[in-house]
Amino acid sequence: MRPPADTLACVFRLLAAGALCVWAGAARAGGLAAPDASGFIAYDRPSDDGSAIAVLWPLSVSDGPGVYYILEIASLEDYREGVFRPATPKPIPSLGSRASDDPQYCSGLRRPETLHYVAVFPADIYPPSRRPIPPPNEQDPEDLARYTREAGREEVRLKEERRCINAQTYYFRLAITDGAHTVYVGEPGAPTVVSAAAKPNLFKGYRTNNLVFSLLFCAVVLGFIRLARRRPHLFIRRIPALDAVEEAIGRATEMGRPVFFVHGMDGLGSLSTIAALTILNRVVRRAAEYDVRVRVTNVDALVTAVSQEVAKQAYTEAGRPDAYNPDDISLVASDQFSYVAATSGLMVREQPGSIFLVGYFYAESLLLAETGAATGAIQIAGTDSYSQVPFLVTACDYTLIGEELYAASAYLSREPLMLGSLRGQDVGKVFLMAVFVLGTILGTFGIDWVSTLFRAF
Amino acid sequence: MWYKRTLPLLVVFVAGLVGFCQEYVAHPAASRLLEIVTTWFRIIGGFALFIGLWSLLHMHAGRIRRRPPGWGYSLFVFIGAALMIGTGLYNSGSGPLAAAPGEGSWFQWMYTYIQVPCGSTIFSILAFFMASAAYRTFRARTLEAVLLLLAAAIVMFGRVPISELVSPYFSKVSDFLMAYPNLAAKRGILLGISLGAIAQSLRILFGIERSYMGAGD
Amino acid sequence: MAAAEKGTPPTAAEVRRLHAVRRMIFLLLAVAVVAAVIVPFKLPGKPSSLARTVFEDLESLPQGSSVLLSFDFDPTAKGELEPMGIALLRHCFARNLHPVVMTFWQSGVALHKTMVERTAAEYGKVSGRDFVFLGFKPGDVNLILNMGESITGAFDKDYYGRPTQGMPALAGLNSLRTLSYAVCLAAGMTTEVWIAYGGDRFGFPLAAGCTAVIAPDLFPYLQSGQLRGLLGGLRGAADYELLVGTPGEATRGMRPQSVAHLFILGLIALANAEVFAAFLKKRRRF
Numbered sequence A: 001m002r003p004p005a006d007t008l009a010c011v012f013r014l015l016a017a018g019a020l021c022v023w024a025g026a027a028r029a030g031g032l033a034a035p036d037a038s039g040f041i042a043y044d045r046p047s048d049d050g051s052a053i054a055v056l057w058p059l060s061v062s063d064g065p066g067v068y069y070i071l072e073i074a075s076l077e078d079y080r081e082g083v084f085r086p087a088t089p090k091p092i093p094s095l096g097s098r099a100s101d102d103p104q105y106c107s108g109l110r111r112p113e114t115l116h117y118v119a120v121f122p123a124d125i126y127p128p129s130r131r132p133i134p135p136p137n138e139q140d141p142e143d144l145a146r147y148t149r150e151a152g153r154e155e156v157r158l159k160e161e162r163r164c165i166n167a168q169t170y171y172f173r174l175a176i177t178d179g180a181h182t183v184y185v186g187e188p189g190a191p192t193v194v195s196a197a198a199k200p201n202l203f204k205g206y207r208t209n210n211l212v213f214s215l216l217f218c219a220v221v222l223g224f225i226r227l228a229r230r231r232p233h234l235f236i237r238r239i240p241a242l243d244a245v246e247e248a249i250g251r252a253t254e255m256g257r258p259v260f261f262v263h264g265m266d267g268l269g270s271l272s273t274i275a276a277l278t279i280l281n282r283v284v285r286r287a288a289e290y291d292v293r294v295r296v297t298n299v300d301a302l303v304t305a306v307s308q309e310v311a312k313q314a315y316t317e318a319g320r321p322d323a324y325n326p327d328d329i330s331l332v333a334s335d336q337f338s339y340v341a342a343t344s345g346l347m348v349r350e351q352p353g354s355i356f357l358v359g360y361f362y363a364e365s366l367l368l369a370e371t372g373a374a375t376g377a378i379q380i381a382g383t384d385s386y387s388q389v390p391f392l393v394t395a396c397d398y399t400l401i402g403e404e405l406y407a408a409s410a411y412l413s414r415e416p417l418m419l420g421s422l423r424g425q426d427v428g429k430v431f432l433m434a435v436f437v438l439g440t441i442l443g444t445f446g447i448d449w450v451s452t453l454f455r456a457f
Numbered sequence B: 001m002w003y004k005r006t007l008p009l010l011v012v013f014v015a016g017l018v019g020f021c022q023e024y025v026a027h028p029a030a031s032r033l034l035e036i037v038t039t040w041f042r043i044i045g046g047f048a049l050f051i052g053l054w055s056l057l058h059m060h061a062g063r064i065r066r067r068p069p070g071w072g073y074s075l076f077v078f079i080g081a082a083l084m085i086g087t088g089l090y091n092s093g094s095g096p097l098a099a100a101p102g103e104g105s106w107f108q109w110m111y112t113y114i115q116v117p118c119g120s121t122i123f124s125i126l127a128f129f130m131a132s133a134a135y136r137t138f139r140a141r142t143l144e145a146v147l148l149l150l151a152a153a154i155v156m157f158g159r160v161p162i163s164e165l166v167s168p169y170f171s172k173v174s175d176f177l178m179a180y181p182n183l184a185a186k187r188g189i190l191l192g193i194s195l196g197a198i199a200q201s202l203r204i205l206f207g208i209e210r211s212y213m214g215a216g217d
Numbered sequence C: 001m002a003a004a005e006k007g008t009p010p011t012a013a014e015v016r017r018l019h020a021v022r023r024m025i026f027l028l029l030a031v032a033v034v035a036a037v038i039v040p041f042k043l044p045g046k047p048s049s050l051a052r053t054v055f056e057d058l059e060s061l062p063q064g065s066s067v068l069l070s071f072d073f074d075p076t077a078k079g080e081l082e083p084m085g086i087a088l089l090r091h092c093f094a095r096n097l098h099p100v101v102m103t104f105w106q107s108g109v110a111l112h113k114t115m116v117e118r119t120a121a122e123y124g125k126v127s128g129r130d131f132v133f134l135g136f137k138p139g140d141v142n143l144i145l146n147m148g149e150s151i152t153g154a155f156d157k158d159y160y161g162r163p164t165q166g167m168p169a170l171a172g173l174n175s176l177r178t179l180s181y182a183v184c185l186a187a188g189m190t191t192e193v194w195i196a197y198g199g200d201r202f203g204f205p206l207a208a209g210c211t212a213v214i215a216p217d218l219f220p221y222l223q224s225g226q227l228r229g230l231l232g233g234l235r236g237a238a239d240y241e242l243l244v245g246t247p248g249e250a251t252r253g254m255r256p257q258s259v260a261h262l263f264i265l266g267l268i269a270l271a272n273a274e275v276f277a278a279f280l281k282k283r284r285r286f
Helices: A004-027 A076-081 A141-167 A205-230 A240-255 A271-290 A301-317 A336-350 A364-374 A389-395 A408-413 A416-444 A449-453 B006-022 B028-066 B072-093 B106-137 B143-158 B169-179 B181-205 C012-038 C049-059 C075-094 C106-123 C141-149 C190-202 C215-224 C233-244 C249-285
Strands: A041-044 A053-058 A068-074 A115-120 A169-177 A182-184 A194-197 A259-263 A294-298 A329-331 A354-358 A378-383 A398-401 C066-072 C098-103 C132-136 C181-186 C206-210 C230-232
Touching (some): A041 A194, A068 A115, A205 B181, A240 A408, A271 A378, A364 A378, A364 B106, A378 A389, A408 A416, B006 B181, B072 B106, B106 C012, B106 C249, B143 B169, B143 C249, B169 C215, C012 C249, C049 C075, C049 C181, C049 C230, C049 C233, C066 C075, C066 C106, C075 C206, C190 C215, C206 C233, C230 C233
Parallel strands (some): A259 A294, A259 A354, A354 A378, C066 C181
Antiparallel strands (some): A041 A053
């Protein structure tokens, strides 16, 4: 049994230690503990256009409901005067704003879930001053022109000023608060201040996986194109819609009726329009040989011009340049439903023997297809608009879905180089299917490196 | 001739390569370039409208001259174009260089009370055409057709509030069909489209596909 | 053609029969839809969870928050999207939120202006103080990126020609980064542009409304969390009107829509009855 004096001394030591803890806790302002200052850093946010500075700091033991962080920023001038302002519109909740929430810019960090992260945009906090421009008199064209010029110049000036503002060095300090008490990161009375400047970066690092897979796929396609030079007879499966092109033109010839070729709504920048032009070339060439009239309706002026060139060339190649009539390949309207009305009217009056609906369609697909069906024509459709595929499949005799439309040029020409690209595309598809299966199986067991590898930003 | 064949292919290759690289460059110069290219594309597209207008009016003028059946409709093209262009240029007396025709102008009136209702009328025909297409084609002749039919029936019924009177499960099953099997099929098609688009783009970039030049093979 | 095989031209009799059937279908559908519009009957109302999410998001915003409404449609999509837009505006005005309305579709500006002014008048709201109508500006992606740097920089004046700088309705809304919420009502693919260059880039919560036909295209964005909620077609508009408590055109439109759907289902049943009858007849013959 311990002597009573030793027991008392022990109790006294315990009480003293407890008091010391209480005092130390009181010195941390109501129990709030600021994060470790050595982990509080600011740096140029990587892979961006130089508009943001990234600020990181570790978690704190005080993080919890009702606890927020206040990040403060100062320009060089303000820093010299000791003036800081809030870097974010609202205080940052301590239970959010983790680096793991922004994988686009934080994927390179070790254990991002243990770090707080905020992207600060200096030009939002120190916005450039806008020069007022006198509003124009809208009935005076010269005044309107003056206003447009000055407003445009002002926008350019402001954009340049924002870039200069973003490029300067800024100083940051951080505090943790529960509303009643605020504790700054660093020594009491001497908060830690970190600085950084934003710089535009050259490469979007978060798209590295995208670039690698794109280049790999391109290499595979180009490789097969090269291979096709040596092995020209590559197998390609039957595409009934493309096999039916000849049949459709033949039927129109038998019935003594024209062939209609209806372009989709998109312009020349759309791949489906380019694919449609390939099919148009084939259709016109075959129709010229059978002495059948081809009527092409367009909704875009550039597509009209190119379609006319394609048709003219096709008639010339078929030895029938005299059969080319530019009025048969015309712009019928430039508005969606005006196009539908005009094309439907033409179909009902001219009663075509076959109709090709090729391109990107919107709501007008069923209107055109159903009108065509009512005329009794054989209809071949091709679109990469997946929301309209069901309507065209329902109403048309044959439909090219998505990539089958893109394959039309290779299928119809049977050129080895084009067939090679189709083979490369198929290899890419097989690879992706394997990745899906593997990723799904691994993901089911919580192993998600496959989905991380293919993450897109 | 090199300027008819080689030069356009070179332009396509360089422009395509620049567009490809622009996707991976973070520097603001890349987005500035994209802005400039987009602006020029819009300007060129504006001029192309004249080509289209000429094509339209030339075709209809030919029809009026030849007087085939239905040539009277071609007169309406000229009347409509003349009215809209005329009132747009007149611009309530301000002329073509002032601000665009606003409310109260004849141009705006014709657009709001003639063109827009006509467009809506054509759009509304879609409902009738859907009914006739459904009657004509939704027939259970094969297993796939039966599945399509069942799915279509459930989704159509589940989409309207009246299905709640029969069972609340119709809307739930309808949402499930749209969100899972339908979306899975769409994603499959979209995947094929995306890969096909890359392959097609490569063919265009390297000059293997030249149909857009009007040159055929 | 039901009886014709692929590739075989239909006979004259088949063509006449098809035309007669089509005309009968069109007539019956027109009569059914008109009757549903004229004869009122009640339909059960249970809003979808997607509409409810958008509603609850706006309900949770503090009063005075700015809500960006991008009305990207023209009068051809008025039937489905105008009621949606009006319901959203009514919700914003009822909760004293500040709607900031803009559009990428020049052809729809007059329609959007009417929607905003009429709804604002119902609640006694004043332009500039309680809401802002920015109108149309070209630029698509570039405009969104400019708005991401500065709203007043991208739109230096509102539709009525008043400077946006210092407008009370835009107080606290420096750029898209400080936006509380955005809803894009689109008849085309503008929502995807807002997702890629707006919500993903600047981190504001984004919801969408669209015509029924393109609603399935936006489901992947719901599943990935890039869209908070979705109002699809007239049904979505009716759901939102129900949640806000202001039944309007969309709610009234549910009657003819329900009747039309039932009519088409009936047609499908009739068509398959014909197929079944033909099948039985064929079997009996053998």
